[in-house]
Amino acid sequence: MSQDVYYETNYDEILSRLKFGTYEAIATGWNDSIAEQIIHALLLHGQVLAGDLLDRIATQQEEGVTDQISTGATKPVENYRAMKVSSTLVRLLQDSYIRPSTAMQHVSRRDRELAHEAALRRSFKGIPTAKTLKEFKLKVAHLIDEEDSRESEAPDQATNDVRLGLKRKATTNPPQAKRSRKEYHVDGSAEPQDNSVMWDVDRSVWLRVNYDRFNVQIRNDMIVRAVSQKYNPTTGEVFRAALANDSPGTLRCELDDRSSPVSINTIVQSLPAGLKLQRGLDKRSLLDDRADSQPTAAELVADYIAILTGQDNISSSVQSTRFLAPFGTTTTTSASGAAKVPTSVTIEYGNILRSLQLQLVHDVVITRFGPMAGRIFKILLERGKLEEKHISKIGLLSMGETRDLCARMFAASLLSLQEVPKSNERNPQRTFFLWFVDFRKCKTWLSDHYCKTIGRLIQRRLFERSRKSLLLRKLERSDVKEDTDGLLTDWERESLAVLHTVLESLATVEVRVVLSNFLLDHFP
Known part of the structure; x- marks a missing residue:
């Protein structure tokens, strides 16, 4: 007996592809060419077998890598590259920037939502109200996120490893392995001890990019820019240090309403070297009775905490507008003399977004x-x-x-x-x-206009490229690639420069619209 099959458009996957350029820009900011190549390959193919990915990246010789290898190295360059690729892949798995592709992820999220909602309705006695149905949807979203996290990041029961996709290295002689690491390091010294040394990648696992981990990075950058614009760049750097100490949980970033507690000492340790904390504060607010000593970094950070928690705001609306919220009852004194500044805070993602x-x-x-x-x-x-x-x-x-x-x-x-x-x-x-x-209605209206704007920008980019199609086809010739200046006329070079300027402007506007739509449509 045949069964009807229904199809639906997965808007999240479509909108995620518009952010692929931003994902690659984030990977480029890591200053790690191997990690950048891994992310690019996974974004290009969707999901790749770990063994094929290791072999492919390892065979791509990095320019100048032969000159960087110590003359005392006895292993070939290929083995060094394979070791570096494996270590980078383990680190990306541990940081959840990539994740194993499981069978559950290939089931429509909508089907899973309908199944869980039907189970909750069957277990509910009586007629559910609109508020109850909303609670059902929120609970179902949490259940699905926990299932995905449990399946891809939980320990592998078959091999007793830390998580799916990783396995322990079979090292029978640890001192010899340590000497081997010293041989293959670029500058001839031993690599720093990290967790990636103990683990290896399971070559039989399919890998894919964890979009939500990159979305967290985009969200944090938006928040830092907003704090810098509202206060000053120094306050933005302090807030960036607080964000860096909030490890992502099992929930998706759009459901993450509040961070885990972050202490002042942890923020101080994460501040960039050379940051002048006093530049972001009014010097008149600092204590003047300590001419013999300067305020400590913890006391200055406490001043920023007092500002971001709205400590001077006594109205009832502060709880819905503050960027940080006190956690616990322990307090300290800031450099300006403000008392009862909390030593631990939580980041209010819901209020900020x-x-x-x-x-x-x-x-x-x-x-x-x-x-x-x-x-x-x-x-x-x-x-x-x-x-x-x-x-x-x-x-x-x-x-x-x-x-x-x-x-x-x-x-x-x-x-x-x-x-x-x-x-x-x-x-x-x-x-x-x-x-x-009706703010939800306003968001829907503006998001609809943003999507139409993105479509028009893509059409305009294709139109501009079609106008110069002959010139672009000429640039693809091998002889023109070798001698672009000699085989192109002055008019062609001017036209090419104008085309690059137009395409760059369109790409800049498109990225801004995509990120604005991400902020508006991705978060509740």
């Missing part, structure tokens, strides 16, 4: 409808549902201007209208019309 999303939508409202519309939008976000006369009074606007701007934003799906009748007759003349912001 929500404020970035609000700022993004608010900027779009101002750009499209003007500053007065931005004022109305912000008032409704802060106050909730209001009538036109209250909006006009709070925003210091005329009734006609308020009505016109609200109607225009309502037509653009940025504002919603709630009707509250005074009686059962529902007479329009005896009805309150309340304006409010």
Whole structure:
């Protein structure tokens, strides 16, 4: 008996491919050519057998590697490259930048969600409400993330190894292995001791890129830029050190609402060398009665913690706007004399990302409808549902201007209208019309426009390349590649320079739009 098969578009996979360039840029920032080649190969092919990946990367000879090998080395260059590739692959697996490809990951996530939701509904007694259904969806998302993490990162029961894809090296003579590592190091010295020395890659495992780990890196970079713009670059570096000490958990980054506790001493140890902490603080706020000694780094970091936790804000809204939250009851004193600064904090990812999303939508409202519309939008976000006369009074606007701007934003799906009748007759003349912001609807509207913009940018890039197709085909010839300046005319070189400028501008705009859409659509 035949069974119907249904198909659906996996939007996450499509949008992830738009960030492949950003993923490779992150890998390039590691200053490790082998890791960059591994990430590039996995992004290009989707998933690759570990043995094939090791052989392929090891055979790609790095320029100048022969000159870097010590003259006392007795092993060939190929073995040195294979050892370096294996060590890099182990480190990427341990850091979860790549992960084993399991059978569960090839099952549609939507099918798994439907199965778990059906099981929860069967176990629930009574009729589930809308709030209960929302809790079901959140619980199902946690269950699926835990299943994926348990399957790909849990210890392998068959081989009793640390996790799937790694296996212990069979070393019968540890001192000899240590001497071998000394021989093959580039500068002739022994490699530093790390966990990758004890493990090897299982060549029979299929590997793929862990998109969520790179998304965490993109999210952290966005947060650091936001903190630097709101305060100053030094505060951004302090926040980067706090982010570096938060190890990613089993949940996806979009469900990670709060980090694990981070102490001040841990942040101090992670600060970059040469960072002047006093530059980001007002010198007048520092204590002046200690002329014989300078404040310690921990005391200066405590000042930044006090700022980021909103310690001077006594309003009730601080809990939804602060970037850091106190953890525990232990406190310390900062360089400015502020008491009761927490020694451990948690990073409030939910508050930070929500404020970035609000700022993004608010900027779009101002750009499209003007500053007065931005004022109305912000008032409704802060106050909730209001009538036109209250909006006009709070925003210091005329009734006609308020009505016109609200109607225009309502037509653009940025504002919603709630009707509250005074009686059962529902007479329009005896009805309150309340304006409010449905932020989820606003995000959907803006995300839809971002996706259309990305499509137009891709079409424009293809159009620009098609206009210079003859010149681009000429550049692919082997003789032109060897002597580009000699075989191209002045007009062709000028046209090529103009084309590169246009394509670079389009790529820059596309990356910005993709990252803005990632911030808006990826996080709740």
